[in-house]
Amino acid sequence: MLRTQGEGVSESRRFRYQPALDGMRALAVGxxxxxxxxxxxxxxxxxxxxxxxVLSGFLITSLxxxxxxxxxxxxxxxxWARRARRLLPALLLVLFAVAVYAAVAVPATQLDQYRGxxxxxxxxxxxxxxxxxxxxxxxxxxxxxxxxxMWSLAIEEQFYLVWPLIAFVCLRLARGRQWLxxxxxxxxxxxxxxxxxxxxxxADPSRAYYGTDTRAQLLLVxxxxxxxxxxxxxxxGRARTAVSVAGAVGLAYSVWAWFQISDTAPWMYRGGYLLFxxxxxxxxxxxIQPGRFPxxxxxxxxxxxxxxxxxxxxYLWHWPVIVVCSPDRMGFDxxxxxxxxxxxxxxxxxxxxxxxxxxxxxxxxxxxxFRVAIPTAFVGAGVAVMVATxxxxxxxxxxxxxxxxxxxxxxxxxxxxxNVATAGRPTVGSHRLLLVGDSLAVSLLPGLEQVTAxxxxxxxxxxxxxxxxxxxxxxDPKQQPYxxxxxxxxxxxxxxxxxxxxxxxxxVVWLSGAWDARDRIVAGKTVKVGSARDDRVVTQLIADAxxxxxxxxxxxxxxxVAPDAPGSQLAADPQRNRRLADLNRLLRTFALTHHxxxxxxxxxxxxxxxxxxxCPRVVHGLLLRPDGYHFGPTxxxxxxxxxxxxxxxxxxxxxxxxxxSAPAKP
Numbered sequence: 001m002l003r004t005q006g007e008g009v010s011e012s013r014r015f016r017y018q019p020a021l022d023g024m025r026a027l028a029v030g031x032x033x034x035x036x037x038x039x040x041x042x043x044x045x046x047x048x049x050x051x052x053x054v055l056s057g058f059l060i061t062s063l064x065x066x067x068x069x070x071x072x073x074x075x076x077x078x079x080w081a082r083r084a085r086r087l088l089p090a091l092l093l094v095l096f097a098v099a100v101y102a103a104v105a106v107p108a109t110q111l112d113q114y115r116g117x118x119x120x121x122x123x124x125x126x127x128x129x130x131x132x133x134x135x136x137x138x139x140x141x142x143x144x145x146x147x148x149x150m151w152s153l154a155i156e157e158q159f160y161l162v163w164p165l166i167a168f169v170c171l172r173l174a175r176g177r178q179w180l181x182x183x184x185x186x187x188x189x190x191x192x193x194x195x196x197x198x199x200x201x202x203a204d205p206s207r208a209y210y211g212t213d214t215r216a217q218l219l220l221v222x223x224x225x226x227x228x229x230x231x232x233x234x235x236x237g238r239a240r241t242a243v244s245v246a247g248a249v250g251l252a253y254s255v256w257a258w259f260q261i262s263d264t265a266p267w268m269y270r271g272g273y274l275l276f277x278x279x280x281x282x283x284x285x286x287x288i289q290p291g292r293f294p295x296x297x298x299x300x301x302x303x304x305x306x307x308x309x310x311x312x313x314x315y316l317w318h319w320p321v322i323v324v325c326s327p328d329r330m331g332f333d334x335x336x337x338x339x340x341x342x343x344x345x346x347x348x349x350x351x352x353x354x355x356x357x358x359x360x361x362x363x364x365x366x367x368x369x370f371r372v373a374i375p376t377a378f379v380g381a382g383v384a385v386m387v388a389t390x391x392x393x394x395x396x397x398x399x400x401x402x403x404x405x406x407x408x409x410x411x412x413x414x415x416x417x418x419n420v421a422t423a424g425r426p427t428v429g430s431h432r433l434l435l436v437g438d439s440l441a442v443s444l445l446p447g448l449e450q451v452t453a454x455x456x457x458x459x460x461x462x463x464x465x466x467x468x469x470x471x472x473x474x475x476d477p478k479q480q481p482y483x484x485x486x487x488x489x490x491x492x493x494x495x496x497x498x499x500x501x502x503x504x505x506x507x508v509v510w511l512s513g514a515w516d517a518r519d520r521i522v523a524g525k526t527v528k529v530g531s532a533r534d535d536r537v538v539t540q541l542i543a544d545a546x547x548x549x550x551x552x553x554x555x556x557x558x559x560x561v562a563p564d565a566p567g568s569q570l571a572a573d574p575q576r577n578r579r580l581a582d583l584n585r586l587l588r589t590f591a592l593t594h595h596x597x598x599x600x601x602x603x604x605x606x607x608x609x610x611x612x613x614x615c616p617r618v619v620h621g622l623l624l625r626p627d628g629y630h631f632g633p634t635x636x637x638x639x640x641x642x643x644x645x646x647x648x649x650x651x652x653x654x655x656x657x658x659x660x661s662a663p664a665k666p
Contacts, residue, residue, distance in 0.1 A: 020287035021055065022308025023299030024280075028052055029311040031258040033318045033345070036149075037338055044261035047276055049152045050218045051254065052315075054280040056156050057222025064167045065230050068176065074168045083160045087312075088374055089360050090352050091153070094316050095122060095381040098146050101324060103388035107626075110143065111392035117147040118385035122378070124157035126150040127210040146320035155212050159219050178227050185224035192217035193274045200269035204483035208269050221277035225284060234289065247286020247295040250279040264480050313349030313357065321345045328566070398442035398465050398630055431648065432458045434505035436496065436549065437512035439465035440561060440630060444511065444643075447636030451644050462499035467492055468515030469549075470541040472522040477575070481521065488515075496548040505554045509647050510546075510587075511601075513561030514629065517579040530582030538583075542590045557647050558591050560584040562602035564628040565617045599646040604639055 028051035035045025102114045120129035170181040196214035234240045287296040327333040441463035452459040473485035527534045563577040591598045606615035624635040
């Protein structure tokens with residue numbers, strides 16, 4: 001029966017170790033690494049994971065069928081022990097390394113995420129954890145988890161646990177014949193493909209992408225292939241030619257898919273993944289045939305085979321290396337950083353393979369102590385993750401909305417406006433001030449609360465993390481809506497209208513940037529911020545929001561935002577600062593034509609910094625924006641002290657003489 005390197009299974013010559021399969025692994029892991037490095041040319045590199053799925057289904061089913069044919073049973077304990085011997089040692093090393101990194105370098109507010117990801121990885125449930133957490137608003141402002149790639153290993157391990165039981169039952173019921181197992185594969189593949197299509201949502205495809213049930217189709221394609229090839233081999237010249245051509249076409253399609261298919265392509269969720277799985281199956285069929293096959297020869301070259309042998313370690317380590325060795329930490333970027341990351345990943349994976357994985361697999365390390373050592377290391381990894389994350393702190397208020405930002409917004413909008421007690425004699429007059437905006441405004445709120453009370457200003461806030469002030473569905477850098485985009489667009493007008501009605505403000509402070517600077521879908525069309533063609537549409541959205549916010553006669557003051565500071569965790573979006581500048585330009589133009597006061601946040605957070613230079617991270621010895629965008633508690637007070645006079649100064653005289661029922665301005 002077909003064996004994986006070092007597992008010692010060789011029941012049939014026809015299914016002996018095939019170097020070309022390691023060549024396939026090399027191409028698959030290379031495509032994944034290139035994709036995660038944002039190489040720019042490997043758009044579909046994520047499909048390397050699906051190549052591994054098909055290979056795993058084929059290999060494992062071949063092993064199970066071979067064992068049944070020899071012994072008329074399947075030794076579950078022995079099978080699972082081999083899987084543990086193959087997979088756990090290297091995985092536990094990664095978990096120990098991540099635990100050390102978390103204890104040393106990870107902010108306290110992210111430790112809770114690391115704990116959950118680490119434990120989910122340890123128990124092979126990472127894919128369902130990522131489904132449950134969704135595309136979190138918090139993750140947009142935090143470092144990527146170094147365990148994010150473990151979802152695929154979770155799916156494979158779940159398959160390893162369940163599939164031997166299914167295979168045993170089917171072979172037992174069918175008295176050793178494979179028709180029932182084949183039927184399960186066919187029905188399961190169809191059901192999985194239909195489930196993926198049914199669960200796909202353009203705004204957030206996480207459920208369809210990470211689900212074991214939706215990805216099972218790739219594993220089952222490999223399983224079905226193993227059943228077919230256990231009973232059939234191409235012996236005639238015509239059949240061998242057909243297999244050779246199919247393998248070449250399958251490899252060509254796979255390579256094309258790795259380079260060309262977008263990870264957001266809807267058609268992939270409606271049969272595309274199944275098509276890719278069939279292409280990989282065609283390649284496998286070609287490369288395991290004896291004799292001269294071009295695809296087999298191409299994938300059996302020594303460099304590819306060697307990379308394939310260490311591909312498990314390469315997959316495990318490449319993503320943690322990418323996360324830890326960020327441009328901000330390393331101090332350099334571009335091709336130099338890419339070469340460094342690749343070299344480090346290759347070095348660690350090679351050491352892991354020759355010093356840990358291979359010796360344990362071949363019984364040269366641990367030997368009889370394996371049954372004790374692995375459970376001990378398993379428990380130790382779990383303890384290490386727990387200890388490393390002991391200092392976890394709650395998320396800052398401006399990120400606690402997570403994926404439920406609109407629900408939180410609705411609850412906030414229903415709260416009565418707070419009456420802030422006046423301490424001492426007012427120095428600028430008694431005003432009712434309403435703060436609106438996104439998470440940047442939420443992060444500034446604690447500082448404003450501290451500086452408004454002593455000067456007799458009643459402060460209320462209806463700022464909502466994850467939603468800007470403009471209607472429309474914000475799009476991510478890949479031009480896809482966020483999971484909460486539609487809800488934001490629906491809720492924003494109500495939140496604004498309710499805020500004005502409930503608080504009856506004299507002054508409305510507009511502080512919104514990140515979300516209103518996003519391209520968005522408006523009336524079914526994509527509107528791009530900064531596009532001359534769409535400037536008129538964005539300006540109208542600004543005017544609509546201004547009208548709602550001043551409906552009770554309040555005076556509007558617009559605060560334009562500063563660009564991100566160096567080291568921003570949003571640097572993955574290279575157009576972000578440009579869009580912020582374009583939004584500021586449109587806000588200033590609107591303010592000029594409607595006689596609305598404008599104050600610039602940049603002059604506070606980037607004092608004496610030329611316009612074309614990056615804002616400093618530290619001002620007057622104070623770290624203003626820990627993540628490059630939001631304000632920390634101390635920084636919020638620092639900024640509020642300087643912002644409040646600028647906000648109230650231009651409208652103080654007008655507010656003191658204008659009744660709240662005056663016509664709206666603008």
